[in-house]
Amino acid sequence: VTLDAVELRVLHLPLVSPFTTSFGTETVREVIVVTAETSDGRGWGEVVTSAEPYYSSEYTQGAWDVLSRFLAPALLERRSLAPEEVACILDRVVGHRMAKAGLELAVIDAALRAEGRSFGQYLGAEKTRVPSGVSVGIQSDPAALVDTVGGYLDDGYVRIKIKIKPGRDVADTAAVREAFGSIPLQVDANSAYTLQDAGTLAELDRFDLLLIEQPLQEDDLVDHATLAKRLHTPVCLDESIVSDKAAADALALGSAAILNIKAGRVGGYLEALAIHDRALAAGIPVWCGGMLETGIGRAANAALAALPGFTLPGDISASARFYERDIVTEPAVLEDGHVRVPTGDGIGVEIDQAALEAFTVQRERIAR
């Protein structure tokens, strides 16, 4: 494609309910939508940063700055480029993986729409729908957690993930097990523990969990391997897996038995595909993580989750789990516990321009 301009928009999307994790509470999702304007038409991508750098070092205004001053200009300098070249062209910039991922998806989407090819077909998707897991934030107390989980089970979600942190872990997990029996259940600590908490984490072994996600810090690959030897519950990594190289190191060290793959966290869907292929070859199950995506990222994630190595339900919930109004004309819906893989050209969703305008709080167009 020949890239003529890149448009950046910061959106503020109100969440239907506060979302609390071990690093804080979000009530409004601040996200960047990237539009690639090419000679063959437009494509869309999404930067999955939060307003604050609490999940990782990236945050929305930082992503905005690096996209505006470095990443978009680097692509615009090229007369024409193939989507597969984007990561390499942006490699000069260190880090800023979520920003890079959003820009890469917009270019891929534009190229595929022009070719009349779906993102699922491009990645090698093998399913037409994917099982939908739901991520449940930390609630006011275990009883409230049970109520919230009950609601999502009634909606049909096939897997429950609850957030935990020190003091809100064993009792909460016990309450969910007590109320709902042997439903597929996993916990996500978002790095809230240290090796000293191994005893507490070992208490979770009695709940027959699918996995415990990211108990320690992002750069604790060796400590996660040490912890894994003391737990029966499989350790899954999220924040630590920032690239295919990090995935290789984590598997070599025994830091993780399962991987959560998020295209934004690793720098793009092509890097995510490489990690999928590596895990598949190693017999390591993977699942698709979520970053409260709008319909743009949600559609792309559904295609990614349809690859053969994604054998565990991902955090691909219905759009309505987070948003009253999405920015695509066909928000993801839950049908019999599954979300459809879009079959249209590119990521297979159309932008609801009115909604996009309504939620836009900042906009910039960077032309060649």
Ligand SMILES: O=C(O)CCC(=O)N[C@@H](C(=O)O)c1ccccc1
């Ligand atoms: O279903 C979703 O989109 C949210 C899944 C989820 O829990 N995301 C968590 C995470 O740690 O994975 C998150 C929330 C906010 C910001 C970053 C990450």
